[in-house]
Amino acid sequence: MAGIQIHDIHKSFGALRLFEGLSLACPDRKYMCLLGPSGCGKTTLMRIVAGLAEPDSGDVLIGCERVNGLPPARRNVGLAFQNYALYPHLSVAGNLAFPLRAPIRRGRYGEAEIEDRVKRVAALLKIDSLLHRQVNQLSGGQQQRVALGRALIRDPGVLLLDEPVTHLDARLRYEMRAEIKLLHDRIGTTTIHVTHDQQEAMAMGDLIAVMREGRLEQLGAPLELYDRPATAFVAGFIGDPPMSLVHARFAEQNGRGVLNLAGALLPLPDVLAAQARVAPSPELLVGLRPQQVALAERTADGAVAATVYSHGMVGREQQLMLTLGSDEVRCRTARSIRATAGDRVGLAVSLIGAKLFDAESGRALPPAR
Structure with missing residues (x-):
């Protein structure tokens, strides 16, 4: 197996500067999700690791080897794409065996070894009964397993997954998340998984790298990002629903720290007041989870005035979206x-x-110190 190190990467597309000194690392045998909205650079970064794109400067290391300039075939990586990229004229067995029979590896694997690897990977992914079927005879989930098997058949040191479950329906997507994670736990291949779905990243990743406009916002374990978001962007991106972010102003009242929140003065817990006192500015954003907000009488002491924007049932509960001036709050x-x-x-x-x-x-x- 092999860890991945990305050091001081720069990448431009004409006048657009995407990466300006991006660095991150995925330790050996870990499952790391690259998470962010469309256009943040996560797929481009995966392509740079794979060798499908080259950085303008900076280093990519797989294991202890600097792989800049090496073609994908020499990087010991396996790839599974969003659109599966299966060969429709080949059977399941033919698709699985294709990487071993490719001209670039001709003569490296004997037919007996190829057949053995196909059977082993098919059994691992529970598609051994489908080996003689054609691609058009498979369901979406079965096609996804074939794509994963083709990526794994060479026993790569690194597995790269580009939104592998996006095309599946909700129920099958949920099942495949669990299967892919279980597969990783069994084989331990260092994995980078590109996704825009924070639920997917939270459920599957040992580590999550949250990206925004070519920058790394935060890298950490799922609960670390949920409990201790480093930026307002991460706070508003992680969680279902995510944190509500509300503008407020810090002030002192009778020797105690308070927040002016939409005209209501709310006393701050001591630990938060200590943070606010040394902030660069009294103008703050307050991150609130839905469980921290409840409906109250408008005339109640400390009640914050709001307007219902939308509402909908979520299982046993009702979720309200409310407006406080220009901000939105979930309750x-x-x-x-x-x-x-x-x-x-x-x-x-x-x-x-x-x-x-x-x-x-x-x-x-x-x-606060």
Whole structure:
């Protein structure tokens, strides 16, 4: 197996500068998800690791070997693409065996070894009963397994997956997430998985690298990103639903730190007040999870005035989207609560566990010393 190191990568497309000194690492045998919105550079970064694109400068190391300039065939990587890229004129067995019979590897593998590898990978992926079928006779999930098997058949040191379950329906996508993760736990191949779906990344990744406009916003374990987002972007991207981000202003009142939130003065817990006192500016963004917001009487002490924007049922609960000035807040309530768009309501906001970010930079305020 082999870890991956990406060091000080620069990449431009004409006048567009995508990567400007990007660095990150995926340790050996780990499953890392590259997560971000469309256009953030995650697929380009995967292509650079694979050798399908070259950086303008910087280094890519697989294991201890610098692979800049090496063709994909010499990088010991396996790839599975979003569109599967299967050969329709070949059977399942033929698709699995194709990488071993490719002209670039002619003579390296005997037919007995090829047949043995095909059977072994097919059994691993539970498609051994499908080896004689044609591609057009397979379901989407079966085609995905064949694509994974073709990537794994050479026992690569690194596995690269480009949105591998995007085309599947919701139920099958859920099942394939579990199967791919179980497969990784069994074989331990270092894996980079590109996705725009934060639920997918949270469910599958040992590590998640959140990207935005060619920059690395944060790299960490799923719960680290959820509990301690480094930026407002990460806070608003991770979680289902994600954090609500509300503009507020810090002030002192009778020797205690408070937040002016949409005109309501809310006392800050001591630990958050200590952070806010040393912030670059009193203008802050407050990150709130839905469980920190509840409906209240508009006249209640400390209630924040809001307007219902939309509502919908989520299983046992009702999810409300509310507006506070130019900001939006998510709130979960009992199904019995009657709310319609345009209703004026009060909100009880708990700041215990809230996250504070500098409003200008979007960076999380550091812990107070």
